[in-house]
Amino acid sequence: MTIAIGDHGHYSAIRDWHLGDVDRRDLRPASADGLSRTGRWMHETALRDGQDALADGITYPFGQAECPRCASVFTIADEYASSNRPVM
Incomplete structure (x- = not known):
């Protein structure tokens, strides 16, 4: 599965x-x-610097996705953090 955020x-x-x-x-x-x-x-x-498209895009990694x-x-940021956590 892939997550795409962009143009x-x-x-x-x-x-x-x-x-x-x-x-x-x-x-x-x-x-x-x-x-x-x-x-x-x-x-x-991003909003302060007039980067409205970037500000909108930032909301997606912190949102949710559905597995096809x-x-x-699942919450994208939580899943990413869990998958990339250092091995203990």
Whole structure:
């Protein structure tokens, strides 16, 4: 599964070598008011600097995605942090 956030959309999908991203599911962005700590700082900095598209994009990694295979919904940032946690 891949998470895409950018000019081509905001979605989760199965990445196929020949077909590209298939079975796309729209991401569910976090509300700007619901962002905490780093997300809020990043969003506020982008807005302050007139980077509205970036500010909008920042809400997606802190939002939710749906797995195209099993339809489970998860928080993108939490899953990323869990997958990239140092081995203890």
